Amino acid sequence: MIIKGAEPNRLTQHRKQAHSDYNNYAQKDELRAALVGEQKGLCCYCTGRIRAESAAMKIEHWQCQATYPQQQLVYGNLLGACLGGDGKSPAERHCDTRKGSRDLKWNPANIAHVIESRVRYLSNGAVESADAEFNIQINDVLGLNLSYLKSSRKAVLDSVLNWWRSTPNARQKVQQQIDHRTNAAEHQPFSPVAVWFLRQKLGGATA
Numbered sequence: 001m002i003i004k005g006a007e008p009n010r011l012t013q014h015r016k017q018a019h020s021d022y023n024n025y026a027q028k029d030e031l032r033a034a035l036v037g038e039q040k041g042l043c044c045y046c047t048g049r050i051r052a053e054s055a056a057m058k059i060e061h062w063q064c065q066a067t068y069p070q071q072q073l074v075y076g077n078l079l080g081a082c083l084g085g086d087g088k089s090p091a092e093r094h095c096d097t098r099k100g101s102r103d104l105k106w107n108p109a110n111i112a113h114v115i116e117s118r119v120r121y122l123s124n125g126a127v128e129s130a131d132a133e134f135n136i137q138i139n140d141v142l143g144l145n146l147s148y149l150k151s152s153r154k155a156v157l158d159s160v161l162n163w164w165r166s167t168p169n170a171r172q173k174v175q176q177q178i179d180h181r182t183n184a185a186e187h188q189p190f191s192p193v194a195v196w197f198l199r200q201k202l203g204g205a206t207a
Contacts, residue, residue: 001116002109005038007075015073022065022072031059035080040187044079044108045095045142046149049189057082062109064101079109084143094143102141105134121193125154153193160194164201174202 010027014020025031029052036052043050043057050057060081063071071077084097106113118129119138126145129135138144163177164170178198181191188194 001111001114002039002044002079003111004076004109005034008034011073011075020073021069022061025073028054028059031078032057032080035059035078039080040185042187042189042191043082043095045081045099046084046144047187047190047192048082048149048152050080050082052080058084058086058096060096060099062104062107064103066101067103076109092146094146094149098143099141104137104141105131116192116196116199119196121153121157121196123154123157125150125152125157125193127153153190156188156190156193157197160197164197171201174198178202 008027008030010030011025014025014027032052032054036050036057039050041049041051044060058081060079061068061072062077062079065072068077081096082094084095085093086097090098106115106118108115118131118134119127120129121127127138129138143149160177167173178195181187181195181198
């Protein structure tokens with residue numbers, strides 16, 4: 001889940017101006033830095049690496065500008081997303097690049113949506129949801145089960161599973177591992193997969 005911080009002051013000021021919109025907002029570099037900081041360097045959807053540069057991320061409107069123009073400068077609607085295969089064939093695109101103007105059921109930055117409870121990860125690196133509508137969106141709208149994303153998540157799962165199996169008294173050290181992975185100023189790419197696995201163990205799962 002993404003914990004939204006305070007919005008940049010100049011975004012607040014811009015929104016108060018007459019005829020203000022996203023296109024004439026000039027401080028996008030400041031906005032990128034704020035989004036990347038609160039997302040600990042991870043894409044809001046696939047949790048791959050993003051950097052606070054126009055060539056290394058996109059500013060995503062969870063509710064798109066075309067359909068929801070009143071949301072275009074609302075900070076809670078703004079997220080940092082990866083480039084998502086921009087410039088590649090439609091079949092290779094993911095995250096915001098694939099989503100376009102389509103809607104999503106759950107917002108990773110809305111605490112009330114408790115996004116962590118909506119997804120689970122399989123041993124092959126696939127991500128899925130028990131919510132049938134959202135599961136379709138994971139695949140069709142966001143493309144989160146493209147082969148390279150699955151393999152990236154599988155590598156993280158394999159690594160944390162190896163830690164679990166090779167560490168004496170691992171169960172007593174799970175919370176320490178979770179804290180280590182969640183408290184860092186910048187998270188490792190796809191680290192939410194490892195945190196999900198560890199929380200399963202904390203809850204008593206034996207797999």
